[in-house]
Amino acid sequence: VTCSSALRDRLTFWVAGTLDGPETALVVEHVAHCADCRSEVEETRRLMEGFRELHLRADEVIAVAEAERDPPHLQHCRRCREEVELLRSVNADLERAAGAAWRRPLPVGLAAAAGVILTLLVARQFVSRPSPSRAASPQIVAAKQPAASAPPKIRVEKAPVTLLAADILVLRGKPSARQQFLGELASALEPYRRDDFADAATRLRGLAGRFPQAPEPPYYLGVSLLMLNRPADAIAPLQEAARIVSPPDDVRYYLAVAQVNAGDIASGVALLRQLCDRKTESSRRACASLQEATGGRR
Amino acid sequence: MTPSDEALVQGFLTGDRASVRRVDAWIREVLRHRRLGLGPDAEDIEQGVRGRLLVAFRARQFRGDAALRTYVWRAAQHAVIDHLRARRVRPVTASLGEIADPPSLAPSPEDSAARNERRAVFEGLLARLDEDCRRLFHLIVFDELPYAEIARRLAATEGAVKVRALRCREKALELYRSVTSGTGGRPSSAGSGS
Numbered sequence: 387v388t389c390s391s392a393l394r395d396r397l398t399f400w401v402a403g404t405l406d407g408p409e410t411a412l413v414v415e416h417v418a419h420c421a422d423c424r425s426e427v428e429e430t431r432r433l434m435e436g437f438r439e440l441h442l443r444a445d446e447v448i449a450v451a452e453a454e455r456d457p458p459h460l461q462h463c464r465r466c467r468e469e470v471e472l473l474r475s476v477n478a479d480l481e482r483a484a485g486a487a488w489r490r491p492l493p494v495g496l497a498a499a500a501g502v503i504l505t506l507l508v509a510r511q512f513v514s515r516p517s518p519s520r521a522a523s524p525q526i527v528a529a530k531q532p533a534a535s536a537p538p539k540i541r542v543e544k545a546p547v548t549l550l551a552a553d554i555l556v557l558r559g560k561p562s563a564r565q566q567f568l569g570e571l572a573s574a575l576e577p578y579r580r581d582d583f584a585d586a587a588t589r590l591r592g593l594a595g596r597f598p599q600a601p602e603p604p605y606y607l608g609v610s611l612l613m614l615n616r617p618a619d620a621i622a623p624l625q626e627a628a629r630i631v632s633p634p635d636d637v638r639y640y641l642a643v644a645q646v647n648a649g650d651i652a653s654g655v656a657l658l659r660q661l662c663d664r665k666t667e668s669s670r671r672a673c674a675s676l677q678e679a680t681g682g683r684r
Numbered sequence: 685m686t687p688s689d690e691a692l693v694q695g696f697l698t699g700d701r702a703s704v705r706r707v708d709a710w711i712r713e714v715l716r717h718r719r720l721g722l723g724p725d726a727e728d729i730e731q732g733v734r735g736r737l738l739v740a741f742r743a744r745q746f747r748g749d750a751a752l753r754t755y756v757w758r759a760a761q762h763a764v765i766d767h768l769r770a771r772r773v774r775p776v777t778a779s780l781g782e783i784a785d786p787p788s789l790a791p792s793p794e795d796s797a798a799r800n801e802r803r804a805v806f807e808g809l810l811a812r813l814d815e816d817c818r819r820l821f822h823l824i825v826f827d828e829l830p831y832a833e834i835a836r837r838l839a840a841t842e843g844a845v846k847v848r849a850l851r852c853r854e855k856a857l858e859l860y861r862s863v864t865s866g867t868g869g870r871p872s873s874a875g876s877g878s
Contacts, residue, residue: 394850395846395847395849395850396831396846397850397853398824398849398850398852398853399824399830399831399846399849402824402825402828403828404824404828404829404830404831405830406830426857429857429860429861430853430857432860433853433856433857433860434825436802436805436806436809436860437806437810437821437825437826438825439799439802439803439806440803440806440807440810440826441826443799444761444762444765444766444769445762447761447765448758448761448762448765451761462822462826462827463822463826463827464826464827464828465772465826465827465828466826469765469768472719472720473761473764473765475719476714476717476719476720476761479717480713480714480717480757483713484753566837566839584719
């Protein structure tokens with residue numbers, strides 16, 4: 387390439403479609419008159435198209451949204467991450483709605499038909515129950531089983547926003563990196579504060595990838611996934627948060643809840659029992675959840 | 685396939701009103717979801733999903749691996765993703781081939797194989813770039829961020845980001861040329877390094 391125009395350093399952004407209006411006009415005018423740049427733009431366009439092929443296809447987005455694990459591409463790709471999270475939040479609601487439909491009270495005056503309908507509903511539970519997930523969540527699996535063997539489920543409340551490891555960041559982080567992290571964390575927690583957990587999960591997942599040394603993103607990601615009724619997905623980020631920093635009771639508590647609600651009753655109850663036995667201010671909540679998980683049997 | 689699902693599919697294909705109503709209700713469960721914010725577009729998308737389902741049912745693509753309701757949900761979600769992608773602002777120089785998505789619910793094995801091969805080439809190409817360039821391309825291509833925002837994220841000046849983008853593009857194009865040389869500009873998997 388012999389072109390020495392300063393505008394060459396903007397061609398990548400022009401091809402990516404992220405250049406603003408006035409600069410776009412300058413680049414367009416230059417490229418119109420510069421054969422070197424035209425040829426480079428054409429090559430760059432093919433390169434970018436190739437990179438864009440790494441985006442998940444629509445059917446792959448759907449499959450990933452139903453799966454437990456994310457492919458590596460999601461760590462780098464905001465667009466696919468957002469699409470997957472969007473579908474996951476839709477799926478969570480569809481599952482909830484499908485579950486609620488089974489529990490909807492019968493209209494008054496249909497008492498005679500109630501027995502028949504109930505029988506049909508019970509029978510259908512054993513025949514087929516739609517789920518958007520091939521690897522059905524533990525709650526859905528539980529709903530297929532007779533009520534007597536249904537695993538316990540602990541009600542979850544959102545964790546308050548606090549910094550878990552600010553001291554580590556203060557001590558180890560460079561001032562600019564620390565400031566950047568805190569700014570991005572505040573932004574990622576904004577949807578969490580207004581209970582938009584799907585959006586929060588999307589942002590926190592991205593943040594966790596960029597700041598793997600910070601426990602807050604995986605912690606709040608785990609809590610967000612729990613609030614989205616996805617306990618199985620919440621376990622890994624909560625374990626990650628616990629791995630990063632000597633886990634405070636809050637992290638361990640939500641990990642225990644995720645384990646119980648995902649069907650790993652033994653691990654969850656053992657952890658809850660440890661927390662409950664600590665007899666601290668925060669152990670009261672663990673004791674109450676332990677009660678829920680064990681039905682009072684310790 | 686459960687007998688009830690089979691009966692519904694048959695009913696849908698023959699225009700049985702109850703079956704069509706049931707399938708429509710499942711489509712709407714997805715399309716009317718508040719988080720999707722489809723608004724008036726939902727109706728058009730619904731028509732599209734019905735059309736796709738008709739084609740899929742006729743071609744016996746629904747084999748009962750999942751419940752019919754799940755299958756319908758997935759078809760609706762597929763249409764939603766297509767719609768959201770089409771609604772995004774496209775890069776100015778995007779080609780038509782890049783915008784179009786195949787209308788079927790799942791690509792053919794041949795399409796998948798060809799695409800996987802192309803993906804391997806470009807994954808390999810990214811992998812052969814240094815970490816700085818790889819990260820920069822992630823921000824430019826996947827996150828679709830303007831250079832000012834990238835500069836903010838990388839705690840660098842805008843000028844430095846533009847220069848880095850130029851250097852990284854030159855390196856990537858050099859690798860791309862080595863991959864595509866002798867293939868008429870189309871990527872081949874040879875020499876991808878992946």
